[in-house]
Amino acid sequence: MLPRALVLSACLMAGCGTREALPPRFDVTDVLSGGETQGYRLALAPREFHFPRDHGTHPGFRDEWWYVTGNLEDASGRPFGFQVTFFRFAVAPGDPRRTSAWGTNQVWMAHLAVSDIAAGEHLADERMARGALGLAGAQHEPFRVWVEDWEILGSPGGFPWRVRASTETFGIDLTIQPEKPIVLQGDRGLIRKSAREGNASYYYSITRLRTRGQLRISDRAHVVTGSSWLDREWGTSSLGADQEGWDWFALQLEGNRELMFYRIGRRDGSIDPMSCGVLVDADGKPTVLSATDVSLRPLRTWRGPGNAPWPVKWRLSVPAQDIDWIIDAAFDDQLVDLAFRYWEGSVRVREADGGRLAGRGYLESTGYGGARVR
Numbered sequence: 458m459l460p461r462a463l464v465l466s467a468c469l470m471a472g473c474g475t476r477e478a479l480p481p482r483f484d485v486t487d488v489l490s491g492g493e494t495q496g497y498r499l500a501l502a503p504r505e506f507h508f509p510r511d512h513g514t515h516p517g518f519r520d521e522w523w524y525v526t527g528n529l530e531d532a533s534g535r536p537f538g539f540q541v542t543f544f545r546f547a548v549a550p551g552d553p554r555r556t557s558a559w560g561t562n563q564v565w566m567a568h569l570a571v572s573d574i575a576a577g578e579h580l581a582d583e584r585m586a587r588g589a590l591g592l593a594g595a596q597h598e599p600f601r602v603w604v605e606d607w608e609i610l611g612s613p614g615g616f617p618w619r620v621r622a623s624t625e626t627f628g629i630d631l632t633i634q635p636e637k638p639i640v641l642q643g644d645r646g647l648i649r650k651s652a653r654e655g656n657a658s659y660y661y662s663i664t665r666l667r668t669r670g671q672l673r674i675s676d677r678a679h680v681v682t683g684s685s686w687l688d689r690e691w692g693t694s695s696l697g698a699d700q701e702g703w704d705w706f707a708l709q710l711e712g713n714r715e716l717m718f719y720r721i722g723r724r725d726g727s728i729d730p731m732s733c734g735v736l737v738d739a740d741g742k743p744t745v746l747s748a749t750d751v752s753l754r755p756l757r758t759w760r761g762p763g764n765a766p767w768p769v770k771w772r773l774s775v776p777a778q779d780i781d782w783i784i785d786a787a788f789d790d791q792l793v794d795l796a797f798r799y800w801e802g803s804v805r806v807r808e809a810d811g812g813r814l815a816g817r818g819y820l821e822s823t824g825y826g827g828a829r830v831r
Contacts, residue, residue: 494519496550497693499655503645506661509615512689513597514545515659516552516563519693521545523595523602523609525620525633526707526819527668527685528803537672537681538572538787538803538819539629541622543602543609545588545595563588567604569622570793571629572803573674577788579802580627580674583795623673631670633685635663637741642717643733644745650696650721651731658692664707664715664737684709686819699723702824704753706734706773706784708806710816713739716780718746718773720753722824736778744778751775759789765825767792767800772809781809784820799823 498517515521523543530536549562565588570581584604586592595602600611600618607622617634642648642660649657666685671678686707705719718734732748752775755768769786784804791802799821806816 494655494694497547499694500647500657500659500692501655503647504659506639506641506646506659508639509600509611510597511661512600512611514595514602515691516547518691519547519550521691522689524688524690525609525666525685526801527631527633527666527683528709528817528819529668529672529681529683531672531679531681535679536574536787536803537679537683538574538791539631539672540568540570540793540801540819541607541609541620541629542568543595543604543607544568559587559589561587561589563593565593565604566796567607567622568793568795569607569624569627569629570791570801571627571672571674572787572791574787574803577790578674579788579791581793581795582624582627585796620670626675628673629670631668631672631681631685633666633668633687636665636667636684637663637713637715637737639663640735640737640741640743642735648690648733649731651700651729653694656694656696658690660688660690662689662707662717663687664717665709665713684817686715696721699725700729702822703732704768704771705821706771706804706818707820708784708804708816708818710806711814716746716775718751718753720748720751736775736780746775750777756783759786761790761792761800762794762798763826767822767825769800771820774809782815783807783809783812784818786820798826800825 497519526540528538544566546564565586567584572579584607586604593604602609610619617632620631640662646659646661648660668685669682672681701722701724703719703721708716715737720732721729723729730748734746736744753773755771757770758766759769761767769789771784774781784806787803793799793801801821804818804820808815
């Protein structure tokens with residue numbers, strides 16, 4: 458595993474150059490594992506959340522991200538998936554004095570991906586910038602997070618938010634409006650990732666957002682509607698030395714329910730007991746799910762670059778909630794293969810007994826990179 462500082466330094470240098478100057482591909486776990494924590498704040502205990510303030514940035518912590526995924530359809534019923542994520546990484550704590558306007562201790566990165574499910578085509582791109590000269594940043598009032606011309610922009614009264622990101626070959630311009638209240642994940646918004654104190658983050662979600670707008674592929678624009686999911690997370694030290702990657706499920710289900718579950722893998726191939734999730738009922742009430750509440754096993758893998766085995770079909774069971782589902786990729790090759798490599802894509806949820814469609818969602822997997830499937 459490369460040192461975290463080396464990874465972020467490479468990204469910072471890449472932000473000053475051309476697309477061809479981007480660094481080699483790293484696993485996203487290289488950034489979230491280990492690293493120096495002195496001088497940064499740690500997520501140690503539950504805290505009070507304040508909105509809209511907490512939609513904005515938390516510069517005392519080392520890492521932070523704003524993350525929207527969704528499943529959409531155009532007027533003809535053609536299905537699409539999308540992901541847009543804004544990341545903030547600090548390379549040093551505090552706010553040091555800089556003599557140059559270019560000087561910064563913040564690296565910003567954004568990822569955009571679109572899955573054209575009918576065509577089996579996955580498109581992805583990224584932006585990187587220094588947190589200087591207005592190139593990238595975040596604010597809470599009015600809410601905005603941006604990297605260059607990609608942004609999520611709030612309205613004067615809060616929501617709806619507008620999500621805009623575009624490249625020469627594809628792009629999105631969407632509005633998202635909450636249909637359910639904010640869910641504080643884990644222990645009142647504190648998610649502990651390992652047994653070591655401080656290996657944790659603050660994490661909240663809006664599990665169902667009404668979504669509409671335009672999605673463009675090449676020179677064809679599709680007017681789309683559907684549903685999205687917002688995740689917000691920030692912290693300083695997440696994964697322990699014995700942990701390697703995760704599988705994260707965000708599922709929107711029939712009956713206006715949602716389920717989030719993430720499974721953290723260990724280097725010895727076992728599953729970490731800190732894995733957890735939440736089941737949100739139709740009224741927005743969350744029920745926390747522990748690692749022992751959920752049975753999750755891969756059923757099929759797709760071989761990506763380097764012959765890495767990415768699981769793309771799973772069986773997920775929560776016996777106490779009478780849940781037994783098959784979760785299958787809308788199509789296999791939804792690998793985000795940019796400066797960081799991870800699998801992120803649209804999935805379908807079907808009942809294990811009978812195969813009836815029970816919902817849609819998104820799956821993110823990291824840490825495989827040629828290792829055996831956990």
